[in-house]
Amino acid sequence: MSEQRAASGSAAFTHLGSEVRAALSERGFQTPTAPQRAAIAPLAAGENALVIAPTGTGKTETAMLPVFDSIARSETPFGLSALYITPLRALNRDMRERLDWWGERLEIEIAVRHGDTSDYQRQKQANDPPDVLVTTPETVQAMLTGSKLREALSDIEFVVVDEVHELAASKRGAQMAIALERLVELAGDFQRIGLSATVGDPESVGAFLTGNRPCEICEVEAGSRLDLRVLTPEIEPGDEGLASELVTEPEMASHVRAIREVVEENESTLIFVNTRQTAEALGSRFNVLEANIGVHHGSLSKEARIEVEDAFKAGELDGLLCTSSMELGIDVGQVDHVVQYASPREVSRLLQRVGRAGHRSDQVSRGTVIATSPDDALEALAIVDRARRGDVEPAEIHTGSLDTLANQITGLVMGHGDISAREAYGIATHAAPFADLPEETFREVVRELSSNRILWLDEGADSLEKSGGTWQYVYANLSMIPDEATFEVRDVASGRGVGTLDERFVTTFAEPGATFIQRGEMWRIVEIDEEEEKVRVSPVENPTGEIPSWVGQEIPVPQAVAENVGELRRVAAPQFSGGASRESVAREFVSRYPTDLHTASEALEPVERHVEAGHPIPAENRLLIEFSGGTIVVNACFGHKVNETLGRLLSALLGQKTGSSVGLETDPYRIELTVPSGIAARDVVEVLEETDPEHVEALIELSLKNSDALKFRLAQVAAKFGALKSWQGSRGSISMDRLLGALEDTPMYEEAIREVFHEDLDVSGAARVLERIRSGDLSIERVGERTPLGIGGRSSSTELLSPENADASVIETVRERIKEDRVLLACLHCKEWDRTQKVERVSEKPECPNCGSTMVAALNPWAEEVVEAVRKGNKDAEEEKATRRAYTAASLVQGHGKQAVIALAARGVGPRNAAYIINNHRESEDDFYRDILEKEREYARTQAFWD
Known part of the structure; x- marks a missing residue:
């Protein structure tokens, strides 16, 4: 932005007409916000512009005030003047609510159009177009094909694209980019205004928005307005009791407690997590604590999402637990603080999430990252440091899709x-x-x-x-989002539902014998039924030490962030070698990064052990290869995509050498290979040193030819070319191998390869690693055993729901907690007596004081409807079921007395599980309570399926 424009920023509203300025006064806008100061002048002058600022800093009004002003001043306003395009329907609703006031005040008609708009409203909009239409990229596609709507679109003067950074990095955005050029054919050139979160390459996003036309970049720096800290919670004395209450470990209980403390310190807190599974698991723990915290993610129904959004905005909720569903600009009112649970993985993601806090009056945005492991803590420190310096990842635009x-x-x-x-x-x-x-x-x-x-x-x-x-x-095909089937996962033994798997997982990974984690439990695939779209599984009885074949797709950590983590290791290592204590090294980290002594010390613990063991430190300038028992680990600080590319290269070339398959798993800091006999660490070194960097792309493409990942992508691309028809049925009716053979020399194959390279791999980054090895800039060291940092990816993260073994202190806490719980006792003989009392006060052999019967059921204290069902004459199916369960519970109490009452009082332990616990542990009281705890954990993991 020019100095002249910067100087005029404080007078931004003077560029608007008197009617809009009067409305601004009514609305309470006394002074312009930072993006308004930066952008209103060029927008009022009719220039294309990309407005970059944190969510909630008034970007919507920044874009729309000059548009409203132009429409209001027009002497002959007619037809559809402006499109406001948002990537989510939820944003449609939100934008409409925010813009309606302005429309009514300025007599400008505003309407919304998307897939759920009624036929009546669609017809009305076609016959009498509004001045401003809020819509989605897909609906624009449909509008470009209707004759009346094409006529309405010919009057377009302004197009505003909200969250343009989100669209720029997707095929939806590439589709919209051509749609805007199709719109130019109808309406001639129009003003383009993009609203974006902070991106690392604003010029390329601006070019994406305008089709390489001139674009003014109006950017508000986010890093200078951040107050961030990284925290690994310290286990406090009360956390063991809390762990029992939450059915988890003290470490995880400390995380829940720390989040709750942040929520209690602030009036409104957003709590971001990286996956829906984590959202569900954390949400269930907060429910146990009766914390006033809602849950928001994309798998919830529209009604449920709207309900929690409105409740949070109204101040009825203290916190909102959410995934990326809240990254975009849905208005949920004032946010005081943002918690990020686990590393956000990317600088842009951290800025977008924490930027939601404290923005109403250009305040500082405050956030806390709760780190869950040493890798996680170092990664979070690197990301926070990059965020403060404004070093953000570029948007990865799909070129030539x-x-x-x-x-x-x-x-x-x-x-x-x-x-x-x-x-x-x-x-x-x-x-x-x-x-x-x-x-x-x-x-x-x-x-x-x-x-x-x-x-x-x-x-x-x-x-x-x-x-x-x-x-x-x-x-x-209005949308470029591929349709995917969902497979139901069922436990073959119990028949109960476990969850769902998407088609991509089933196609690219699933086969009998493969293992995966879902809802905190490990499962082995028994059978895949493609016709019924079901995957039948059995639990892995003793998962200790067993590595899951697939643990889910992670948000990829960029190469630059992973290299920063390597740099942090490299800075710490020589200090430990020189005899420095972990506390002294941690103090240096605290002086440089926004963290505390405990967090820094925990993050450095594996680095210290690694150095003490005499191993070279893996860093951004050194690869460390460790070999032990058929497993080779390449410690490489290059991020997910580079490591995945290098891993595929190593797996393919080593497999070719031996004629045997080579197992591969990667994370941002490790490439783990399961190799056949005859392969040693020197073979890995040989591949890395001798492979020509210029051959990486061809070798990777060759290695992909028989991969399920490519076949699945090819099927999706072929569908978008019309080569596969939806009426051909599920993937089972199409041979993926035949598909690959038939389409290999077509544009479809070319696109599938391009997409795998774009989404999953980094060929150029991997080639640069090989070039650095050749030049000597990147050294390679070898050790003949597993190292603390090499196993860190497996051992350092903790599940929200704890493993099987519980120590004596946890058992004692469970015992004390159940004693204090209440239970509803009801006589099923006379059916007249019932009483609610503490478990501790129940007699060893409960009996009815009215009739003396020992046929007494022990029920949940809120189960009055079960007692009513027992007493009722004509029962429906649900009442019959409840009555049978009550009689089963009474039989247990009659046979086993207070022991049965204790088992039945546990959370989620019904009569069947109570009978198992009693019969399995008649002698050891500790084992009895340990089994109760395990059944409570099982219920906690799966309770969403029993509601």
Whole structure:
């Protein structure tokens, strides 16, 4: 931004007309916010602009005030003047609510249109377009094909794209980029305004938004407004009792307690986690504590999400536990503090999440990262440091996505009826992601669409025309988000539901014998039923030491962050070698980073043990290869994608050498290979030193040819080309191997490879690692045993729900807690007497004081409806079921007395489990309570399925 504009920022509102300024006064806007000071002047002057600022700093008003001003000043306002495009329907609703006041005050009509809009409203909008339409990228696709709506769109003067950074890094964004060029064909050039969170490459995001037209970058620095700390909670005396109450370990209880303390210190706190599973697990622990904290994630129903959003905004909830569902700008009111549970993995993610706090009056954004392991803590420190320096990852824009191109070529034909191939090529290549698309590649895509009868190609006339399949294809493919089936997971022994797995998991990984973790438990696949879309599993009885074959897809840690972690290790190691204590090294870290002595000390503990064992330290300038018992670990601080690429390269070349498969697992700091006999660490060194960096891409592509990951992506791409029809059924009706063979020399195969490279791998990063090895910039060391840092990825993280073994102190706490619990006793003989009392006060042989019967059921203290069901004459099916359970419970009490009452009083332990516990542990009281605890843990893990 120029100095002149900076100087005029304080007078930003003077660029707006009198009517809008009067409305601003009514609305209480006395002074412009930082993004308004930066952007209103260029926007009012009609320039394209990218406005970059933290969520909630008034970006929406920044973009829309000049738009409203222009519409309000227009002497002949007619038709659809502005589109406001958001990536989520929830943002549609939110934006509509925020903009309605302005519309009513300025007499500007604002409407919303998306997939759930009624036919009546759609028809009304087509016949009488609003001034401003709030919509999604997919709905814009549909609008570009309707004759009345195309006419309405021809009046467009402004397009505002909210959360443009989110779209820029997806195929949805590539699709929208061409859609905006299609809109130019209808309306001529219009002003483009993008609203974005902090990104590392604002110029490329601006080019994406405008199609390489001029774009003013109006950026508000986020790093200077951050107050962040990284914390590994210290186990306090009360955490052991809390661990028993929460059915977890003291370490995890300390995490829950620390989060609750932050929530209690603030009026409104967002608690971000990285996965839905963690959200559910943490949410269940807070429910046990009756904490006033809601849960929000994408698997919840729309109604449930709206309910907690509104409750949090109204101050009815003290905290909101959420995933990336809350990263985008859904308005939930004032946020005082943000907790990030576990490393956020990326600088941009941390800035976006913590940026939600303290923004209403340009306050400092305050946040706490709760670290869960030594790797996690060092990673969080590196990310916080980069955030404060404003060193943010670039947006990874999908360049030249061919299935997106196929989608948009068909949309162009649908909208025009017929169009020359050259004109379609020109429109597509005006969009930044396709600016460098070769014309021959474009023609190959067109020929593929023609052969699939999605459109007609007249090569002689260079003409593209609608075919019988065009309409059906367009409306089945408005979105670039692939449709995926969901497989139900069921325990073969009990028949109970365990959860769900998406089709990608089943296609790329699942096979009988493979193991995976779901809801804190490890399962082994027994059978896959593709017709019924079910995966049958059995629990891994003793998972101690067993490595799951698949533990879920993680948010990838960027190479730069992982290298920073290596640098932190490298700085600490020589101090330990020189005899420094861990406390003294930790103090130095505390002086440099926003953390405390305990957190720094815990993070450095494995580094200290590693150095004490005499091992070279793996860092950003050194690979450490360790070999023990058929396992080779390459300690490499290069992040998920580079390590995955190097791992695939090593696995393929070592497998080729021996003729045997090589197992592979990676994390941001390790590549773990399970190798056949005859392979040693020197073989790994040989591959790393002798592989030509220029051959990495070809070798990786060759290694992918038989991979399920490529086959699955190829099936998705082929569907977007119209080569697979949805009516062909589930994936079981299509041979993936035949598909790969048939499509290998097509644009579909090219796109599938491009997508795997873009999403999962970093070929150029891996090639640079090999170049550094050749130049001597990156050294390689070997050791013949496992090292503290080499096993750190496995041993240093802790599950929210604890493992099987419980120590004596936990057992004693369970015993004391159940004694204090209350139980409802009811006589099933006379059916007249019932009483609620503490378990401690129940007699050894309970009996009814009215009739003297020992047929007394022990029920949950809130189970009055069960007592009513027992006493009722004509019962429905549910009442019959409740009555049977009550009689089973009474039989247990009659036979085993107070021991049965204790077992039945435990959480989630019904009569069947109580009988098992009693019969299994008649002699050892500790084992009796240990088994109760295990059944409580099982219930805690699976209670969502029993509601």
